Amino acid sequence: MKPVIALVGRPNVGKSTLFNRMTKSRDAIVADFAGLTRDRHYGDGRLGEHDFIVIDTGGFEPDSSTGIVKEMAKQTRQAVAEADAVVFVVDVRAGLSAQDHDIARYLRTVNKHVILAANKAEGMKDAPQLAEFFELGMGEPMAVSAAHGQGVRSLIETALEPFVFDEPDEDVSDEERALVVRLAVAGRPNVGKSTLINTWLGEERLVAFDMPGTTRDAISVPFERNGQRFELIDTAGLRRKGKVFEAIEKFSVVKTLQAIAESNVVVLLLDATQGVTDQDAHIAGYILDNGRAVVLAVNKWDAVDDYQRQMLQRSIEQRLAFLKFAPILHISALKRQGLGPLWKAISEAHASAFKKMSTPVLTRLVHEAVEFQAPKRAGMFRPKLRYAHQGGMNPPIIVIHGNSLEHVTDAYKRFLEGRFREHFKLVGTPLRVEMRSSR
Numbered sequence: 001m002k003p004v005i006a007l008v009g010r011p012n013v014g015k016s017t018l019f020n021r022m023t024k025s026r027d028a029i030v031a032d033f034a035g036l037t038r039d040r041h042y043g044d045g046r047l048g049e050h051d052f053i054v055i056d057t058g059g060f061e062p063d064s065s066t067g068i069v070k071e072m073a074k075q076t077r078q079a080v081a082e083a084d085a086v087v088f089v090v091d092v093r094a095g096l097s098a099q100d101h102d103i104a105r106y107l108r109t110v111n112k113h114v115i116l117a118a119n120k121a122e123g124m125k126d127a128p129q130l131a132e133f134f135e136l137g138m139g140e141p142m143a144v145s146a147a148h149g150q151g152v153r154s155l156i157e158t159a160l161e162p163f164v165f166d167e168p169d170e171d172v173s174d175e176e177r178a179l180v181v182r183l184a185v186a187g188r189p190n191v192g193k194s195t196l197i198n199t200w201l202g203e204e205r206l207v208a209f210d211m212p213g214t215t216r217d218a219i220s221v222p223f224e225r226n227g228q229r230f231e232l233i234d235t236a237g238l239r240r241k242g243k244v245f246e247a248i249e250k251f252s253v254v255k256t257l258q259a260i261a262e263s264n265v266v267v268l269l270l271d272a273t274q275g276v277t278d279q280d281a282h283i284a285g286y287i288l289d290n291g292r293a294v295v296l297a298v299n300k301w302d303a304v305d306d307y308q309r310q311m312l313q314r315s316i317e318q319r320l321a322f323l324k325f326a327p328i329l330h331i332s333a334l335k336r337q338g339l340g341p342l343w344k345a346i347s348e349a350h351a352s353a354f355k356k357m358s359t360p361v362l363t364r365l366v367h368e369a370v371e372f373q374a375p376k377r378a379g380m381f382r383p384k385l386r387y388a389h390q391g392g393m394n395p396p397i398i399v400i401h402g403n404s405l406e407h408v409t410d411a412y413k414r415f416l417e418g419r420f421r422e423h424f425k426l427v428g429t430p431l432r433v434e435m436r437s438s439r
């Protein structure tokens with residue numbers, strides 16, 4: 001599971017600036033989850049080989065003075081609860097404040113890995129100003145400058161230190177990964193995730209088996225169904241009650257993001273009574289960024305009339321156009337309708353994500369495509385597509401070799417992608433087509 005770093009500190013110390021620096025993005029990946037996380041932003045970061053998630057607790061609403069403290073405390077507590085490591089940000093230029101002491105007092109009670117970051121310390125190495133922060137009892141302050149990027153790398157290294165060594169499954173081969181469908185059910189609060197999972201886990205045909213070695217903090221439920229092995233990765237509150245697992249409703253952005261990253265197939269659950277919302281599109285975008293196979297399951301199909309069904313179809317086509325490759329299933333988790341086809345779609349998406357494509361077949365398909373329609377000449381360059389090989393799985397990557405391939409247009413790449421998809425019957429998985437010119 002990706003480790004999670006929470007940025008905590010009073011307003012204006014530079015948390016958002018640090019967040020942007022750590023995530024290398026201006027945009028938080030998941031903003032405003034149904035109002036639940038209005039004041040917390042989540043971003044993906046990477047240091048060397050290591051992926052991590054950052055939570056910023058930046059913008060609370062300063063309504064009244066008691067309101068500030070209350071809201072900040074709440075945001076801070078929630079972010080800290082979700083985090084593995086906490087970066088406590090203070091402002092060297094402003095100096096130590098009473099609020100810093102309050103936060104420190106609280107952080108001492110939470111039993112997490114806390115790193116004190118003294119921000120705005122550009123040009124202040126070993127400055128006497130740093131010394132007063134020892135008073136917080138949080139160890140040695142690390143001088144950083146979020147605005148200038150100084151010290152940020154070693155800050156991240158220190159924060160991640162206890163977590164990067166238990167990276168699971170680093171060298172599991174594609175073949176091994178292809179054996180088990182690692183399944184995540186993602187969706188907004190109330191779309192019916194718990195209901196679906198409980199319905200699944202209560203199925204007679206599903207045989208739970210013990211599989212040791214689940215990752216830190218993660219609950220996953222291994223089971224077998226019609227000879228296919230699955231591992232259901234927790235996105236919310238999967239709890240073990242004796243030998244039985246039960247999903248309890250508790251939405252967690254972090255768990256959702258981690259589970260998507262850990263899975264190879266995601267069921268994105270939509271609520272037929274609500275249509276496609278911004279949050280649905282956010283999650284969908286994250287699934288696509290991670291290259292995961294995806295099945296769209298429109299839940300609560302029992303509760304909508306024909307008109308709503310048509311509107312819904314249209315809103316999926318418009319708002320989730322970038323998931324055109326994903327099959328759309330209509331289900332009722334509550335009434336146990338449509339679940340057979342859903343299992344079938346999951347299996348097909350998984351098989352597509354791990355499809356093996358041989359070099360001779362790929363090369364033949366490329367030549368046939370070119371014969372059918374050659375790529376356009378760009379000035380004096382005519383792209384020459386010579387051969388293709390498979391560069392990866394989940395998502396499948398097809399690498400095409402040749403000359404002047406940088407002039408192949410996006411439209412032509414989509415044309416090729418369509419031909420590959422058709423030939424290999426790829427459904428439910430993104431497909432990446434990459435061009436590699438030899439000169």
Ligand code: GDP
Pocket residue numbers: 009010011012013014015016017018058059119120121122144145146147148
């Ligand atoms: P937040 O409220 O804690 O999220 O703080 P912001 O990231 O919004 O930063 C507050 C102010 O501090 C902004 O004006 C930033 O430009 C400034 N700031 C942030 N990091 C640094 C830094 O490393 N050095 C200096 N000099 N200013 C910074």
Ligand code: GDP
Pocket residue numbers: 187188189190191192193194195196248249250299300301302303331332333334335
């Ligand atoms: P979660 O927050 O995504 O885990 O959603 P829950 O599983 O807790 O479901 C939220 C609400 O939707 C509950 O009241 C469920 O009974 C209801 N619900 C779930 N699935 C269905 C369904 O297929 N049809 C209908 N009509 N209601 C459903």
